[in-house]
Amino acid sequence: MLDFERLEALASEVGFTHVAPLDAATIVLRDEVRDMCVANTCGAYGKNWSCPPACGELPALREQVGRYRAGILVQTVGEVEDSLDFEGMMEAEAEHKRHFAELHEKLLEQWPNLLALGAGTCTRCAKCTYPDAPCRFPDKRVSSMEAYGMLVVDTCKANGMEYYYGPQAIAYTSCFLLE
Secondary structure, rough: EEEOOOOOHHHHHHOOOOOEEEEEEOOOOOOOHHHHHHHOOOOOOOOOOOOOOOOOHHHHHHHOOOOEEEEEEEEEEEEOOOOOHHHHHHHHHHHHHHHHHHHHHHHHHHHHOOOOEEEOOOOOOOOOOOOOOOEEEEEEEOOEEOOOOOOOHHHHOOOOHHHHHHOOEEEEEEEEEEE
């Protein structure tokens, strides 16, 4: 059984705004979410090892996620002036990714087989090698919750975490599934 209080303290220590226990049984990997990836709204489809189609097909991802029972959801909530404040959004995203990378390293010490799912595409490299060469950092590559087919708002709701904090806030959510 996971010591949620210890995990929450660790996540808060690295800077996350909110932390919630994650019951892996609440995770649903949806075809509709993957279809949004195929629409390539973010521009990363077929261009990054952490995104579809390179990150795997849903049946294999469902099997992978199914090996876990519990984990944590982590969130960084940043302030924005309005829905067009892209600078504020990018600052909050960068902060979230820093927190995520730091917590990921710490959790790997105790859970070397954890499954870390981030927010947005992997940005470890300035330009991903996909599809021309193998990933430079396969052990540090992280797919997003959406790349795995998760509707983040539903995962948050099912685990008692808020998703929307008002018009002057932006929330970035990630998760860690731990054995």
